[in-house]
Amino acid sequence: MTPTEVDILNRFLKERSGLVLVGDKSYLIESRLVPVAKKHGLSTLSELINKVRLGGMQLLEQDVVEAMTTNETFFFRDKLPFDLFTETMLPHMQKARAMNRRVRIWCAACSTGQEPYSLAMILSEQAARFPGWNFEIIATDISSEVLEKAKAGRFTQFEVQRGLPIQFLLKYFEQKGEYWHIAPEIRQKVTFRPINLLRDFSPLGPFDIVFCRNVLIYFDETTKTDILNRMATCTAPDGFLVLGAAETVVGLCDRFKAVPDKRGLYVRSIAEAGATTMPLRYAANAR
Known part of the structure; x- marks a missing residue:
């Protein structure tokens, strides 16, 4: 992913979920979004980012937000x-x-x-x-x-x-x-x-x-x-x-x-x- 593509993704995530990615999150982005791209028939993350940039694909956008959201939890966490x-x-x-x-x-x-x-x-x-x-x-x-x-x-x-x-x-x-x-x-x-x-x-x-x-x-x-x-x-x-x-x-x-x-x-x-x-x-x- 290019710096421009990362910037597009960052702006999208902040607007939709408030999530702010700090530092180099290339591995995190790739590990979570490659399966999303495949699910929607996209061959590269660049294609995915371009679709997000253009807008109008609600299911794809929701999947991107959900994939990038951290869902770590467990029973009685921190006691x-x-x-x-x-x-x-x-x-x-x-x-x-x-x-x-x-x-x-x-x-x-x-x-x-x-x-x-x-x-x-x-x-x-x-x-x-x-x-x-x-x-x-x-x-x-x-x-x-x-x-x-x-x-x-x-x-x-x-x-x-x-x-x-x-x-x-x-x-x-x-x-x-x-x-x-x-x-x-x-x-x-x-x-x-x-x-x-x-x-x-x-x-x-x-x-x-x-x-x-x-x-x-x-x-x-x-x-x-x-x-x-x-x-x-x-x-x-x-x-x-x-x-x-x-x-x-x-x-x-x-x-x-x-x-x-x-x-x-x-x-x-x-x-x-x-x-x-x-x-x-x-x-x-x-x-």
Whole structure:
């Protein structure tokens, strides 16, 4: 691929998905896009790039975006966010939502579903603490291909060995042939929807907890700021935002503040949400 072709691809990916390729990604581009070119009957990547440049081929363009999007995920990834969900977020919601007993959770960039299913298993384990409660998990991704896999709830031996506690595997999965199928009662707790974070996601409605982990790292600062500001708008005044270990709101968005001593966990800022609506033990320390 020529530098001009790489530049065309970069502009296309940034416009459609927010993805920014940094450094020499020739091997990555070739390994992911050669199969796409073959699928569409194109003999070279130059032909593919030219088709993308000309536009009008929706299926090809979608396949290019999906091929270049990183979909790395596994059950209970990084562990800490799920501990914070159990030990910090759920206890707060139990008190703050005691009247309506409803909590809405958004998993943005959910990939093949391991994150929302991990949360669903935690909620199943915690069910005795929340009789009569309605927990709604909305999981979204830009890729229709990974969403179809997520909806199926079918995972390989390799996938269930990555992060999934053995007791959860035995309790919530059934092996059928070479695949493990997640229990229907867990799969039914999650609703999957296609969403591009660069576009308007306000129709999803308001959320009490937002997981947006390990996706902002692929965007430039302007795009990160835009997404975070719009996420603040759809997050409840006393709601939570969870980012990945390598991500932060610092220098990008002042509508969220870090929760002291709880890495990756953020609440709405006092100025944004009002001191009386923040979790009280956080409001005193937010800075």
